[in-house]
Amino acid sequence: MRVALFIPCYVNQLYPSAAIATLELLQKLGVEVFYPAKQTCCGQPMANSGFEHLTQSCNDLFIENFTGYDYVVAPSASCVLHIKDHLHSHENEDAAREIRVRIFELVEFLTDVLKIEKLDAHFPHKVGMHQSCHGLRGLHLAQMSELVAPHFSKPQHLLNMVQGIEMISLDRTDECCGFGGLFCIAEEAVSVKMGKDRITDHTRNGAEYITSPDLSCLMHMEGILQRNNSKVKIIHIAEILNSSKVEI
Structure with missing residues (x-):
């Protein structure tokens, strides 16, 4: 193809x-x-x-x-x-x-x-999965927690194929990070508070990395992490799925 x-x-x-x-x-x-x-x-x-x-x-x-x-x-x-x-x-x-x-x-x-069922990837870290609003509610990459419906997560399905990875459990699995494109400019204070809450959920549960299919959300959270001198890093899901035994 x-x-x-x-x-x-x-x-x-x-x-x-x-x-x-x-x-x-x-x-x-x-x-x-x-x-x-x-x-x-x-x-x-x-x-x-x-x-x-x-x-x-x-x-x-x-x-x-x-x-x-x-x-x-x-x-x-x-x-x-x-x-x-x-x-x-x-x-x-x-x-x-x-x-x-x-x-x-x-x-x-x-x-x-492609219907991938096996990946040659290795990422020995504790990782939190952020479900972006566009991916979750627009593209239906995972099941929305507010629905009484069978659970599924396409990103999680792929990450489960990565050797050495430890996916942490979050208290609020699909809460918005507050980025929202221009929302973070028009409603800066609200956006930052939402981002801090999202990061706290990951850090409280032991994440070393926060990943997502949407770098816009990760960019928003990375700014907050850096201002707080946090050791937690952001990483796009493609970088994990493409990773080798050489640590990032």
Whole structure:
């Protein structure tokens, strides 16, 4: 299969190690990966600000870059959800619709398309799993705790294949971290308090690392951790799934 790798702008600029881990992991699993070099921001920040009507140039460029592949994969639940819900074209709606169907967040691609049941990964640390709101309630990567329904977690399913990892139990398994895109700017105090509460749940239960399919949430929590001089680190799930016996 021919897979196009979509690397969101903030991942490219701030967390290139997660992008590299995503590429290497897909290649290890036998996927033929392509990287459209002219890709830019998907337009999510503008849309979230109420200016979706100004994102058409972003949509057109996205369609130009990612048309013709079997799948599009990205290490960011929020950006994937934005494309699934908002990618449209006045001139080429068929192509837009095709991309909306074929774009996947990395975890759901590994579980739903490749149906991975074994990984050669080793990460001997205590890890807390943060369920991002976009991934949880938008892409349904895991079951929401407020529902009386059978439990499932696609990220947990993959992490269970990693040798040496110890997944900690959280008191509130899917509480929001408070990032919320522009919410952290418009409601800074509330956002920070939510982030501190989320971090406290992980640290109280012994986490050395906090992981997630969404680096935007991890970025928010990393800022709070660093300001508090905490030894707890953040790490994208792709970096764990791609890890070897050499500790990160």
